[in-house]
Amino acid sequence: MGKHILVQSDNTTTVSYINAMGGIKSIPCNDMATIIWKWCIQSNIWVSATHIPGSDNIQADKESRALRDSTEWSLSQEAFNAIHDQWGSFDIDLFASRLNFKVLQYVSWRPDPGAQFINAFFVDWKPHYFYAFPPFRVIANCLQKNEQDQSTGLLIAPLWTTQPWFTLLLNLLTDYPLVLTELDTVLVQPHSNAVHLILSASSCN
Numbered sequence: 001m002g003k004h005i006l007v008q009s010d011n012t013t014t015v016s017y018i019n020a021m022g023g024i025k026s027i028p029c030n031d032m033a034t035i036i037w038k039w040c041i042q043s044n045i046w047v048s049a050t051h052i053p054g055s056d057n058i059q060a061d062k063e064s065r066a067l068r069d070s071t072e073w074s075l076s077q078e079a080f081n082a083i084h085d086q087w088g089s090f091d092i093d094l095f096a097s098r099l100n101f102k103v104l105q106y107v108s109w110r111p112d113p114g115a116q117f118i119n120a121f122f123v124d125w126k127p128h129y130f131y132a133f134p135p136f137r138v139i140a141n142c143l144q145k146n147e148q149d150q151s152t153g154l155l156i157a158p159l160w161t162t163q164p165w166f167t168l169l170l171n172l173l174t175d176y177p178l179v180l181t182e183l184d185t186v187l188v189q190p191h192s193n194a195v196h197l198i199l200s201a202s203s204c205n
Contacts, residue, residue, distance in 0.1 A: 005040075007049040018049040020021050032118035032122060075133055075156060083131075087154055090131035094120040094153075103131055125151035132156065140165040143172060169193060 009015055017023050017033040024030065040047050060078065075083075080102050084090075093106035098114040107123055108115035120132070125145060126142045130153030136140050139157055143165055146153070152174070160166060 003043075003045045003046045005045055007047060008052040009049060010052055012051055015051050016050040018047060028117060028123060031124065035122070065102070075102065077155070083154060083178065086128075088173070090129055090154065092116070092128045094123070094130050094132040095134045102133075107165050121145060125149040125153070129153055139163075140168075143168045145171060 005016070007018055013026070013029060015056075017026075017029045017059060018036065020033075021037050022030040022033040022143060036047065039045075051117065090103050091105060093101045093103035095109065096102065096106040096115075097108050097110075097112055101114075105116045106114070107117045107120045109119065112120060120134075121141065126149045130151065132142060133156040136158060139155075140163075145151075146155070155169075157169060
């Protein structure tokens with residue numbers, strides 16, 4: 001039996017693209033709407049969207065607006081500046097939040113009021129010169145995504161030579177990696193004095 005899913009969103013663009021099954025003004029929004037509708041058709045599901053004012057969207061916004069200082073790590077500004085000086089300006093931060101983004105246009109893992117997109121793995125990386133500091137558990141997925149999209153950018157990764165993904169990382173390098181161990185601080189926690197050390201930055205293509 002077919003099912004119907006009603007999406008309530010405080011984003012009018014989201015509502016429009018879902019109901020119209022895509023659009024021509026935004027390629028990423030069109031691509032996302034296409035993915036949603038293809039899945040729905042294959043699953044015998046009908047989806048529609050209605051607008052809900054942000055002030056009424058309490059349940060959905062609660063998760064996205066909660067601050068999680070204990071889990072929001074970021075590359076220190078000193079470390080990021082060293083990367084920027086060597087490889088130039090990036091146009092998107094693929095794994096960030098409003099607490100730790102390094103580029104004004106950023107992609108968050110969860111719903112985030114300031115994010116340009118949600119979930120970097122649903123975004124086409126090829127049009128962007130990206131900066132990516134992903135959770136370590138998804139580094140292999142990032143390398144596969146980078147190879148699939150034929151994209152260019154900067155990936156922050158630990159120097160774990162025994163990891164299965166390390167060989168692929170080396171194969172994708174377009175420049176010598178920058179080891180960040182000589183800096184006083186590499187990782188910082190927003191709104192905290194916590195610091196962490198030892199990362200390497202790799203330019204991937």
